[in-house]
Amino acid sequence: MRRSPWATLAVLAFAQFIVVLDVTIVNVALPDIQTDLHFSAENLQWVISAYTLLFGGFLLLGGRMADLLGSRRVFVIGLALFGAMSLLAGLATSPGMLIGARAVQGLGGALLSPAALSILTVTFPHGRQRNIAMGVWGGLAGLGGTLGVVAGGLLVDSLDWRWVFFVNVPIVAVITVITPVFVRHVAAARAGDRAFDAAGAALGTTGLLAVVYGVVRAEPAGWSSPEVIGFLAAGVILLAAFVRVEARAKAPLVPLGLFRSRALSTSSIALGLNGAAFLSMFFLTSLYLQQVRGDSALAAGVHFLPMGGAAIAAAVLSTPLIQRFGTQRVQLGGAALGVAGLFLLMTADAHGGYATALLPGLLLFGTGIIGVGVPAQISAVVDVQRHEAGAASGVVTAFYQVGGALGLAIVTTLSLSRTNAAVAEGASHQQSLVDGFHRGLLIAAIVAAVNIAVTLASPQLTPDAELIAEAAAVA
Known part of the structure; x- marks a missing residue:
């Protein structure tokens, strides 16, 4: 089946658009979220940090998974995870539930974003066409960040803060359905090439989470408290282990x-x-x-x-x-x-x-x-x-x-x-x-x-x- 590369670009760029949109759309909803779910002032930033930490921490693993398992397959998995967690975030009844949904939503973004970029690079030949496609890709992503704050404001004022998450669900459903029609299958790597650095991703992300949690707890507990010192120390140890694993891994997430x-x-x-x-x-x-x-x-x-x-x-x-x-x-x-x-x-x-x-x-x-x-x-x-x-x-x-x-x-x-x-x-x-x-x-x-x-x-x-x-x- 012959697919138009520009139709492929439209599907993938729109998916990236909502991933970037979700970074900014939530910001203007924060006061309503804090009031409705009774967030403490020190924990409110986790609504943002949980998403960005998991997104950044697993981004490289997402790219590797796209190479190993097939880009379109990982793109759809990430998209489905992103949509499901958007629904769960909109239904959240407690701070922990919302933060957990946001974290896994970030993981979904970390799977779909590099997979989409990988598909684009094999869809468009090197040169002018690819540069145009990447310009559209980057432009829509930038537009998502700009429009997110206005879209979030409209949804919060007209409906409810929960709609900054619910709005993703029908969009994701449509993109998931049309992906097999407009996006071609990209073959996975050969079985012998499937080195997979899951340990690196787990150590790096867990270490970062421990450091961030230690910093966040410093205000209510005090910088010298055993809890804060323990989490910061654990974070440093885990990050040191991450560097050691990356130095020895056959296919490291971060080539040192x-x-x-x-x-x-x-x-x-x-x-x-x-x-x-x-x-x-x-x-x-x-x-x-x-x-x-x-x-x-x-x-x-x-x-x-x-x-x-x-x-x-x-x-x-x-x-x-x-x-x-x-x-x-x-x-x-x-x-x-x-x-x-x-x-x-x-x-x-x-x-x-x-x-x-x-x-x-x-x-x-x-x-x-x-x-x-x-x-x-x-x-x-x-x-x-x-x-x-x-x-x-x-x-x-x-x-x-x-x-x-x-x-x-x-x-x-x-x-x-x-x-x-x-x-x-x-x-x-x-x-x-x-x-x-x-x-x-x-x-x-x-x-x-x-x-x-x-x-x-x-x-x-x-x-x-x-x-x-x-x-x-x-x-």
Whole structure:
């Protein structure tokens, strides 16, 4: 049966669209979720972190499973898991139930996303057609992040927070039904080639979860408590075991030899820090807009739109700027803009106008986050061997997701500690939230500022248009 490659692209890109959409659509629903399910302030961030940690932690394993079991099969399995957990999340009656559903939903995303990308690379021949297809793929994914906050606001205000999850179910059902019609079967690897590093995925993800849990528990239990020290120590031990397993595995999830490339190493760190700053700012500002300024969920979503527009404009301008000035200079400019944007957001209080107190910071931050991300992604893959480009792309994507989850845990913990301290000092509830918001943004700004140092340590690469297109196709 002959299938149109563009129809295949439409199916796969739309699936990726909802995976990215789910990262941002939930943010504006957080205050309603907290009230309805009685989340504590320190545990609310798990609604975001559970998804991003499992997504990032199992992303590389998902790509390996696609190679071993067949890309279309793994794509459908991931899609079905994502849809089923979306339904369960919408039906959640307790914090634990919602967090568990979000974690497995992230696992579903980690299976379907690399499988979809794998199918695209064999559907379109190398060159112009593949570059166009990857541009559509990346564009729809970026659009999903921008539209998520508005879609979430509409659903929360018009229906209920549960619909930010329920909306996935009919979409997933349709994509699952039409996939065999429009997406061709991609053969699995030969039986002799089926090395499978499940131990690496389990150790890496469990270690990260232990570290994040230890950080989150630091506020209510104290940094010196046996519980916090125990979880942090266990996380470090598990992550050390992960590195040891990867060094000896026949088919490691993370080929450690890749990190001999200075460009890949610095890009991975830069993207991890970028993810930490972005998720932290998004989480804190979503709560600030609704709990301090009294925005509805929809109004909060609309207030984020200019940042999304700035990010899209920055993505369009990045390629010519990189060709002219090189990756390091563009990335340095992006890091500086991100820091400036966060400091501007720190001037917002409970009463200032949106146009003067928030909009300038959001525009600068949206530009800066892409100004770091695009050159870092290009640097990560343009400096490695062609046959390792896919693995390099998977590594930096995983760093971005995992860095976001770890950064969010640290920033929200320190933000909450400032809020609680302000309450103890006699400040009003609203002012205490503002103080916590400012503390969290300050920590996020410090994280973003570290990216300036990382960028200065990165090599200056000036790829031509063809190399940038190839890098974008796998980044």
